[in-house]
Amino acid sequence: EEEWKLPPHPKIPKGKKVTIIILDGWGENIPDRFNAIAVAETPAMDHLKTTAPERWRLLKAHGPAVGLPSEEDMGNSEVGHNALGAGRIFKQGAALVDTALSSGSIYAGEGFKYVKEALPDGTLHLIGLLSDGGVHSRYDQLKALLKGCIEQGFKRIRVHVLTDGRDVPDGSSYQFVEMLEKDLEELRKQYGVDVQIASGGGRMAVTMDRYENDWDVVKRGWDAQVLGEAPHQFNDCLEALKKLKEEDPNVNDQYYPPFVIVDDKGKPVGPIQDGDAVVTFNFRADRMLMVAQAFDNEKNFDKFDRVHFPKVKYAGMLQYDADLNLPQHYLVSPPQIDRTSGEYLVHNGIKTFVCSETVKFGHVTFIWNGNRSGQFSETLEKYVEIPSDQGISFNEKPKMKSKEIAETACEALLSGEWDQVRVNLPNGDMVGHTGDLDATVIGCSVADKCVQQMLDATEKVGGIFLITSDHGNAEDMVKRDPKTGQPLKDKNGNYQILTSHTCSPVPIAIGGPGLPKGVRFRKDLPNAGLANVAATFINFHGFESPKDYEPTLIEVVD
């Protein structure tokens, strides 16, 4: 217990209420018409930027600053909230898998040995997101894994693809499937193996739901991948993508319905059967936790009727939740994110209230706490989830549940019961991912109103606020020429829409009546990133931060 105790801060008193707002997907960028935040009405955020320059700055939210392999890697909510909550930079899944693949250690571990128990006869099934987004998975890793698995003895492999269009431009799935088909052909020629695509579907419709928003999504994947059943059947994956789009022009990469690849006789080429092995090759946790349960949990699973539960050797690319031991088998160990800010605050008696809506709820709880399920303390923490709208694309309802989140947070603040009130406002990110510029503008305006509401409540309780983001998204809705920054058009003269996150820095603003007058951002941390935020809000609670945390962003001048 002693080692958890934090020394008091020499200049910031204890006992102030601290409001933490994460504006998901809210970066800083040139204010042109593709910057949805600049176009939106954002008086609250504008005011903070222009009136308190010593309490407003930018933070790095991409690349190595959040544990990603390279400067080219855009930020994402997993690495962003990990850094925010843990106060340190951990090498993240993408980087850990790169290392395990290039050294070959991935094939020497317990996880792959378990997968190999399906040999000599079992088929290996690889299920995951097909793109080079680098958020949940990466194509080059899948390619290396295919080759490695063949060299390890698998002669029959089936790939179950989930098309992206969210971390990469919509429409690019066609090229990724083309690339995969070409690489599979290469492998067939080189090794004489039987490797094929067996099923497919869009990531938002099939398999990759998160935080139990909609189990139907996972069921659709199960039906196609395991049972070989789907509303659509094709002989070839490229044909599937083409035809499905012709049939319904509203279909996009994110929302392709599930389909199964069948042979000339109409028989599915790769349902998952007893004796097979299954690997979900995404490294990121949130959207793999549900499917991992379906494969890992033979007896106690009641989320949907699996009809048939094949006896397979299942492993995740990573372990997606270490506390739940889920999945039990995995190819690469996840980052060991320990001693997060939430755990410290609990040990120091701080009471925390957290709220978001379903689609981002786990971001400010599970991911914030280092990919750890549940609370550190039942009595000192309360996590409130507002149910998200289901089965819609959020450009249809860009306000999402922000108002409800803000109201719940204000109530918690005004109740006086909580020392920290933390929320994630999802609009910039979730609407930004639809690529719908007008809807994203509305979403950002709404989020800003919610910020104002929470600032007012913070004012009333004499508290301190800290507003920041986890990564960029809404501030850039178009693909740009990397050299000139000019928006790019496609062959037909249309602007190329950007649905993904960005490499933009994100703003952080602090203030409130509870913040001592002399507090301002230090000038000696020009390269600070999201990992510097935890030490900062620990200070706001009146404590020095743990010694090995990234340094605080603030200084107190007399």
Ligand code: 3PG
């Ligand atoms: C998603 O999973 O929705 C996107 O790939 C990344 O978005 P997030 O990192 O903001 O959750």
Ligand code: CO
């Ligand atoms: Co996002």
